[in-house]
Amino acid sequence: MSSRRPSERRGSDRRGSGAASRRPSIDPSRLIPMDRVTHVGGSDDFNVVFIGAGNIMFGSDEGPWNHSFRFEHKLGRRLKVVALIDPAIERATAVLQKKCDSFVVSAYQDTRVFKTFEDFVRNMAPRDRPRAIIVGSPPMYRGSTQPGRDIELQILKYFPGVAIFLEKPVATGPEEEIQEAFKIAQMINDSKTICSVGYMLRYLKAVQMMKQIIDENNLTVMSTIARYACAYQAISKPEWWDKAKSAGPIIEQGTHFCDLSRYFGGEVDIASVQAHSLEWDENAGQLSKMAVDESKIPPERRIPRVTAATWKYDSGAVGSFTHVVALQGSNYSCEFEVYADGYSLKLVNPYVQPVLYIRKPGDDNETTVRFADDDPFFSEVSNLIDIIEDIEEEPEAAQILSSYDDAVRTYEFTWAIRKASERSREAKLKASADAAAALKAGV
Incomplete structure (x- = not known):
C-alpha cells in the first residue's frame, strides 16, 4: 500500500496555479503506461461525480478519449461513481447499463442518473459526497457566471474543497465573457481547490x-x-x-x-x-x-x-x-x-x-x-488522483500541468x-x- 502523508509541496506548485516563473513539468520517466500502474492502495471508496454522458466521458470510435476508462484503471475497486449528470437521461442510462454489464460493475451499480447538477445536490445522501467532480459537458455550459453556464461556481458553492477536473476549452461563450472566466479562475485559486483542465498534450x-x-x-x-x-x-x-x-x-x-x-x-x-x-x-x-x-x-x-x-x-x-x-x-x-x-x-x-x-x-x-x-489522458487523471490523495514518496512526482x-x-x-x-x-x-x-x- 502506498504511503500517505502531507506533501512538502502541497501548495500552488503541485496544484498547478500557473503563477510560477517556470511552468510545472514532470520527469518523463514518471509518466507510466496505464497497464503498468498499480491501483491506488486502500479500501475506502473514492466517490466521483461525472457531469456529461458523452464521448469524452465514455469513449467513441472517433478518438482515444474516455475518462471513465482511465478512472477505472487508476482507482480499481475503490471507484464509486455516485452520480451521472446529463440532461439526455436516456443516453446516460444507456451508457450506465453498459458499465453495469461489464467487469467494472462495482463502480456503477449504485450510480444514480440526474438531469441537472441541482437535482443531484437536492437528492444527495451524505455518504455520496464526492471527492472529485469530472466535468465533460459541452464548453458552452461552463466558464461563465451566467445561470445555467456556471457549473464551476455551483461546484464551489455546494462542494467547497472538492477537486475539479474540467475538459477544455473552459468555455465557448461570447468574447465579452472572457473576464468572467478569469473571475472564476481567481475564485478557484482563492479557495485553494485542486483543479485540473484537460490539456492532455502537456502530459505527453x-x-x-x-x-x-x-x-x-x-x-x-x-x-x-x-x-x-x-x-x-x-x-x-x-x-x-x-x-x-x-x-x-x-x-x-x-x-x-x-x-x-x-x-x-x-x-x-x-x-x-x-x-x-x-x-x-x-x-x-x-x-x-x-x-x-x-x-x-x-x-x-x-x-x-x-x-x-x-x-x-x-x-x-x-x-x-x-x-x-x-x-x-x-x-x-x-x-x-x-x-x-x-x-x-x-x-x-x-x-x-x-x-x-x-x-x-x-x-x-x-x-x-x-x-x-x-x-496522456491517463497521465492527467493519474496525477490528479495522486494530488487529491496526497500520495507522494517524492513530492516532485505528481503535478497538475494545466x-x-x-x-x-x-x-x-x-x-x-x-x-x-x-x-x-x-x-x-x-x-x-x-x-x-x-x-x-x-x-
Missing part, C-alpha cells in the same frame, strides 16, 4: 522530454511553430461547423496547439496577435467531402477553412500557428516545433503515435524518439486569433468594396 512523454531538454540546458525559447490540419470529412457534428455554437475551429479544436505554444513560449502579448483566414466563400475554400449540409448554417456563422496567426511572446520570442480544414479520410496531420539557440525540437503526430525529432549543437543530424505506449487560470489564458489567446482573422477579413472586404465603388464612380 514527448512534451515533457522537450521541457526537460530546455530546462536542463537552461535554454530560452526563440520561436514556436504549430500546424494543425484536420480531417474534416469525419467531422459530422453540425455544431462544429457553426461559429455561433462551437466558437470556431481555433477556439474549439486548435486550442490544444495554442496551449502548447503558451506552455513553451510563455505568456503571449495579446495586442501583437495578427491573423488571416481563408473563408468558405473564397475560391480556395470550397470543400468537396463535407459530412454536413452547410447551407443550413447562416453564412456569417460558417467557419474558416484556414487560419494563420503570428504573435510575440512577452519574452520577445515569436510564435505562429496555422490551422487547416482540408484533409479527407480520418487521419489528422499535426506538428509542433520549438527553437532555441542550437536546438530544434519537433513533435509530430502527438495525438496517436508521437514522434520527437531532436537536433542539438554539434550535430546537424536529428535524433528520433518514438513513444508507442504513451497515454490550472484553470492557465486554461483561461489559452482561451483568451484563441479568441485573440479569431478576432484578428476576422478583422483582416473585414479590412479586405472593405477595401474591395471601396475599390468597386471607386470604379463605378469613374475615379
